[in-house]
Amino acid sequence: MPAQKPDNSMDDLSKKLALQGQLEEVRKLLTGYDRKELEHLNKLLKDKEAFSEELSHLLPVAFKKLVDSGGVTLEALQPMVEEVLKESIRKNPKTLSDILFPVMMPAIRKAVAEDIKRMLDVVNQTLEHSFSPKRIGWRFQAVFSGKSYGEIVLSHAYVYQVKQVFLIHKETGLLLTQAGNEETTDADLVSSMLTAIKDFVQDSFHSTDDSLDTIQVGKLNIWIEQGPKAIIAAIVEGNISQNYRILLKENLEGIHIDYSYELDHFKGDTARFQKDENLLEECIQKEKKPEKRRKPIAAILLILILMGALGYWIYGLIDQRIRFDRFVQKLKEVPGLVVTHTDKQQGHWVVEGLRDPLAKIPASLFAQNKFKPGEIRLKLQPYISLDPIFILKRAHQKLNPTENQHFSYRNDTLFISGETPEEWMKSSKNKALQMAGITQVIFLNAPVTASKPDLAIEKYTFTFGFNSDTIPLSEQTHFKHIVAQTRSVLDFNFHNDSVPVIVVLSHTSKEGNKAGNKIIAQRRADKFIDLMVSWGLPPEVLIPKVTVKSDSALTQPVRTVSFKIEYAKSIRHD
Secondary structure: OOOOOOOOHHHHHHHHHHHHHHHHHHHHHHHOOOHHHHHHHHHHHHOHHHHHHHHHHHHHHHHHHHHHHOOOOHHHHHHHHHHHHHHHHHHOHHHHHHHHHHHHHHHHHHHHHHHHHHHHHHHHHHHOOOOOHHHHHHHHHHHHHOOOHHHHHHHHHOOEEEEEEEEEEOOOOOEEEEEEOOOOOOHHHHHHHHHHHHHHHHHHOOOOOOOOOEEEEOOEEEEEEEOOOEEEEEEEEEOOOOHHHHHHHHHHHHHHHHOHHHHHOOOOOOHHHHHOOOOOHHHOOEEOOOOOOOOOHHHHHHHHHHHHHHHHHHHHHHHHHHHHHHHHHHHHOOOOEEEEEEEEEOOEEEEEEEEOOOOOOOOHHHHHOOOOHHHEEEEEEEOOOOOHHHHHHHHHHHHOOOOOOEEEEEOOEEEEEOOOOHHHHHHHHHHHHOOOOOOEEEEOOOOOOOOOOOOHHHHOEEEOOOOOOOOOHHHHHHHHHHHHHHHHHOOOOOOOOOEEEEEEEEEEEOOOOHHHHHHHHHHHHHHHHHHHHHOOOOHHHEEEEEEEEOHHHOOOOOOEEEEEEEEEEEEEOO
16 A cells, blocks of 8 residues: 655645745835735725725815915915805705804894884984974974974984094003094093993903993993904984994994904004094094074965965866856757867867857856856857757747747647638648758648547546656556547548647646746656557647646646647648
């Protein structure tokens, strides 16, 4: 049997370990890092999270060294930082508000408190004079000066003079500079006093708050504004607006910005502050009371007279226009007149329109509206009115009827009643039919060729109330049956020798306004005629007739309508 080989696994392991140790030494010689360090570097290269965490510790140090070495300037970084902040605020404004909350809220509260205090001071100053003789005087001053009451109150409330302003170093209490009348107050004494008072308040009341802002000494007030490094104090005489405190704050803030280095490294040298002569000049203010001036009584009276004259002239124009409109309205109500246009030309009122030759303009129309005839010019063109009143007037002029003949007109038909001679009937027929508005002539009281029936309509009488033309519905129903009987009995054929006609007699009184009574009586007759036409009677056979008599002469009551049947001879114009 072949001899067995000895087990050399231990030798191989020893060789591997030795070789590995040699490789580790070679790796360290070549790279300068051992195996663990190389594994850490490999992890950084492959793991982004680990690499980012490693850089987070290095970037602040590297950025500081870069700025210190001058490799990058703050001016170059400012636009980039501003853009980053702007984008961050746009995406998430709540984050910035949470960051600024602890800083901004106390500042906002303090600003609001100061505004409220300033407003209350102004209100208090006004209320002090609200119910006093001065207030009444100020109101009269506002009337005569042309200013508002508020301006007068302010002009009296804010009369003041700032005598001196001091700038004091807060830590040392030394006077840095001053402005104003140097002889008024010892500047160093004021500086020492303010420092002592501030220290006294802080020590006595254990207060660390710089809330001392006003000291009153007799009629003088010392207004104090404190900053981190300096204090500004103003000696004020009189009443000054709280807005002056804002001016002190703004000046103090400007001094801290412009002289920040000098205030931080102050060693007692005040030459730099005293060199600037205009440093506190803006804080020196004063307002003098205006000199009393005599009220311009003559000018005020002249203005009042002119205003009164202007008001009277305007009132006259308005009154004249109202009177003219009333005149035109009354003119339109005159029969036979048509108003087409009104205007004012060369200081005269002008009325243009149409006028029937028979129409009359009442002379009293001008006097009633307080016009002289020459103040209104009437430019009226002639025309023929078809108003029944003017048709009847022209019929009387052309036909020249006798005293026993009566004319009435309705629906283009002229009715002639009374004794009518045959020759006059023939001559007047053609004249009447040539007149505008007349197409038919009917002569009443013609010879009767048929026996006259006994009809209920001739016994019917209706009484109206005073100044009324209304027919009750119940009366209309009763009257409708009477009209139906009349229509069934009478023959309204115009080809016959004679035609029955129904005269609607409307009675009225002579008492009172005779013209007004006739108008209302005509309307009563027309109301009955409209009803009779709507129920089938020919309009040509219905004749309205108004009779005016004294109350004692009437056989029936005043303001009545009755009916009478007559036979007429018809002459038509075909």
